[in-house]
Amino acid sequence: MWNRIAAVALAIAALAGPQAHADAVANFYKGKQINLIVGYGPGGGYDVYARVFGRYFGRHVPGHPTVVVQNMPGAGSLRAVNYLYNVAPKDGTMIAHFARNMPLLGMLGNNQNVQFDARRFVWLGSSSSFANDAYILIVRDDAPAKTIDDARRPGGEPLVLGGTAEGATGNDVPIILRDTIGLNVKQVVGYPDSGALYLAMERGEVHGRITDLSSVKTIKPDWLKPNSGYHVLVQFARVTRHPDFPDVPTARELARNEQARALIELTELPYQLARPFAAPPGVPPDRAKALQAAFMATHKDPAYLEEAARLNIDVSPVSAEEVVRALDRIEKAPPQLLDYLRKLFAESKG
Numbered sequence: 149m150w151n152r153i154a155a156v157a158l159a160i161a162a163l164a165g166p167q168a169h170a171d172a173v174a175n176f177y178k179g180k181q182i183n184l185i186v187g188y189g190p191g192g193g194y195d196v197y198a199r200v201f202g203r204y205f206g207r208h209v210p211g212h213p214t215v216v217v218q219n220m221p222g223a224g225s226l227r228a229v230n231y232l233y234n235v236a237p238k239d240g241t242m243i244a245h246f247a248r249n250m251p252l253l254g255m256l257g258n259n260q261n262v263q264f265d266a267r268r269f270v271w272l273g274s275s276s277s278f279a280n281d282a283y284i285l286i287v288r289d290d291a292p293a294k295t296i297d298d299a300r301r302p303g304g305e306p307l308v309l310g311g312t313a314e315g316a317t318g319n320d321v322p323i324i325l326r327d328t329i330g331l332n333v334k335q336v337v338g339y340p341d342s343g344a345l346y347l348a349m350e351r352g353e354v355h356g357r358i359t360d361l362s363s364v365k366t367i368k369p370d371w372l373k374p375n376s377g378y379h380v381l382v383q384f385a386r387v388t389r390h391p392d393f394p395d396v397p398t399a400r401e402l403a404r405n406e407q408a409r410a411l412i413e414l415t416e417l418p419y420q421l422a423r424p425f426a427a428p429p430g431v432p433p434d435r436a437k438a439l440q441a442a443f444m445a446t447h448k449d450p451a452y453l454e455e456a457a458r459l460n461i462d463v464s465p466v467s468a469e470e471v472v473r474a475l476d477r478i479e480k481a482p483p484q485l486l487d488y489l490r491k492l493f494a495e496s497k498g
Contacts, residue, residue: 201452251475275423283419322358
């Protein structure tokens with residue numbers, strides 16, 4: 149009889165364990181606030197993703213905390229990532245959304261301003277795998293290059309492209325395209341955020357920029373219409389052409405040789421983490437799992453999906469486990485390609 153009682157007690161304890169953890173997480177978050185830091189200023193693509201996500205994320209976290217979005221622009225979101233890693237509370241009340249190439253920047257280990265280890269973050273996932281998006285070179289119609297062939301002609305007049313600060317993909321990709329497809333380019337970097345870059349294009353300060361197609365659809369949709377005064381020259385981070393631009397070639401198609409193609413493929417890897425979210429290292433494991441589960445649940449929320457569709461933002465979520473696997477692939481890349489990336493980041497400082 150005592151053996152049966154003991155067995156029943158053990159079974160009850162086993163069933164109660166997960167519930168106790170869930171209750172502990174809910175009790176912690178009840179009445180609390182999660183601060184969501186965005187590594188860019190208001191109005192750009194990252195800000196839009198963060199604010200839409202923040203409106204629904206709290207619904208799926210046990211205890212239903214309030215989520216407050218705060219902008220922390222600087223150095224292509226490096227400031228926000230360093231803050232998350234070194235300063236942010238490690239109790240699960242702060243998360244961040246930052247540039248897709250920040251993990252790569254940290255893993256290369258050649259930037260003295262990097263103060264984080266990408267492997268140690270509590271990754272929540274990425275809102276987009278870029279499966280339905282593209283990184284496009286969009287220019288004014290009065291730019292010196294009317295076609296991608298014009299832009300690649302040896303000795304041709306360079307396209308003047310705007311960029312933000314150190315570490316931003318908008319600075320790196322033009323150099324990658326210069327080295328792999330022969331793009332004639334000159335960069336003007338240091339714009340504070342995406343909104344300032346759009347304004348610079350409208351004023352004619354720069355010929356164009358490289359940015360997410362989803363960002364243009366959300367912020368400047370008229371630019372994608374015929375006779376808008378703007379046109380797209382090439383697509384990056386695409387294995388095949390985006391269905392919206394069947395006549396615009398991908399960078400892979402234009403690669404000068406196999407080595408150039410390999411460089412393009414490696415530098416496109418971070419786009420699988422196109423809209424990453426993370427919490428700092430040291431978050432208690434039960435809260436970390438709750439945040440990761442809530443992240444994926446948010447991307448299935450019908451209200452979230454409806455708003456995302458209305459804003460034309462890509463939703464193709466990547467789990468925390470998939471983020472870690474992508475970091476593994478980057479880490480195992482051939483040394484000569486990683487050396488190229490170190491030189492690339494050094495050259496693209498703004």
